[in-house]
Amino acid sequence: MLVEQQPSSPDSSPRHECGVCGLFQHQDAAKLTYFGLYALQHRGQESAGIVCSNGEKVTIHKDMGLVPEVFTEEILAKLTGHLAIGHVRYSTTGASTITNAQPLLVTHKGTTLAVAHNGNLVNSIALRAGLEEQGSIFQTTMDSEVVLHLLARAAHKGLETALSETFTALRGAYSLLLMTQDSMIAVRDPDGFRPLCLGKMKNGNGGGWVVASETCALDLIGAEYVRDIAPGEILIFRREGLKSLFPWPEQDSHFCIFEQVYFARPDSEIFGINVYQARKRMGEILAREAKIDADFVMPFPDSGNYAALGYSQASGIPLEMGVIRNHYVGRTFIQPTQSMRDFNVKVKLNPVRSFLQDKRLIIVEDSIIRGTTGKSRVRALREAGAREVHMVVSCPPTRHACYYGIDFPSCNQLIASEKSIAEIAEYLGLDSLHYLSLEGLVEATGKERRQFCLACFDGNYPVAPDLSFHKNSLG
Secondary structure, three states: OOOOOOOOOOOOOOOEEEEEEEEEEOOHHHHHHHHHHHHHHHHOOEEEEEEEEOOOOOEEEEEEHHHHHHHHHHHHHOOOOOEEEEEEEEEEEOOOOOOHOEEEEEEEEEEEEHHHHHEEEOHHHHHHHHHHHOOOEEEEOOOOOHHHHHHHHHHHHHHHHHHHHHOOOEEEEEEEEEEEEOOEEEEEOOOOOOOOOOEEHHHHHHOOEEEEEEHHHHOOOOOOOEEEEOOOOOEEEEEEEEEEEEEOOOOOOEEEEHHHHHHHHOOOOOEEEEEHHHHHHHHHHHHHHHOOOOOOEEEEEEEEHHHHHHHHHHOOOOOOEEOOOOOOOOOOOOOOOOOOOOOOOOEEEEEHHHHHHEEEEEEEEEEOOHHHHHHHHHHHHHHHHOOEEEEEEEEOOOOOOOOOOOOOHHHHHHHHHHOOHHHHHHHHOOEEEEEHHHHHHHHHOOOOOEEEEEEEHOOOOOOOOHHHHHHHHHO
């Protein structure tokens, strides 16, 4: 899947796909947080940061760039203490600047507080306007900063009351970590949109607790998965032990199903579902729903790899890698001249021309958002000599904007909201186009439909967005 960053605007709430990781009660908290963020790099490539505490002194380092670009051995050596939280960020409408890099760190009446947030608050602009009327001064354009201001306002009531009052005032998606000088707090919204898991360092690794966006971070640092942070849970880590608060009434979860389709790493367990197996099942169900006669199945690496494997095994059509990915393309490279059409596609993926000549192909993609990248890729296959190009997509048509933290642009930029499936196929230059049904997608997860947020596909928003504050998102 490829989406393009939208410009920020005072009318739009900053949305961000991010990853968080935190360590409590471990002598190498910052270094382990670094490795946790390294495992979560796919969730954000614009900035990275870690804040660390030894119980008295709090230190922070953050910058623009990938995790290994932001942190060196020398920098990590200065982040001392038994408690750390970290963040990797990919902004979608908030400005990509160091000011908006997280964790955000403030001091209020002698208490230091940091926050690292994944998700999107749908009422942040209304809350921010009210806080500014009362004299609050904001330093960033991030919705995450609202959390700090609300906590500061209620700090005199004690930590637990302040946490309950703050988070029950928020609406939308948030899986986040907070940190004071001597405690860590993990919070997940009552709908459970975004993932957040709890792990325990194995005794041989020094003990301590870990919270991370995905289980792949636990695997890398040698922690055992304990459980997910429950939807609607505020989990407080103190030296004397852990305590959970549940300030919301019980309700159904609304897990973001797009985590399974695209965003999560395939070696993670998300919402109790193995992502690798779910993506394979999507391909298997696609083979049942879209029967196509072709010479072979191939993904555009790496987005369609696992669904392509499932489609191939279920259909009996061989799986081949008809395009080769250049794994050494960095985040930036010298831009070509305008005359070098489709260079951005070719620099990453190159067709195997002699192999594709006169072949009938089934291309497997995880999603189609704008369609511009897919059009260039299909054209490259035609130019390489492919006789037929069919495409299957391992999710339904994406017709509606996301307000909960996945970077789907305004509806009028979503190709499926403007065109029929036949029109999309014609635009992309395909012989046929088939999407996985919504029923098939849910079936692939092994869970019930009511447990998921499917708003980007069916337009039913579990938490109604304040559309007066989302002009850009609507187009």
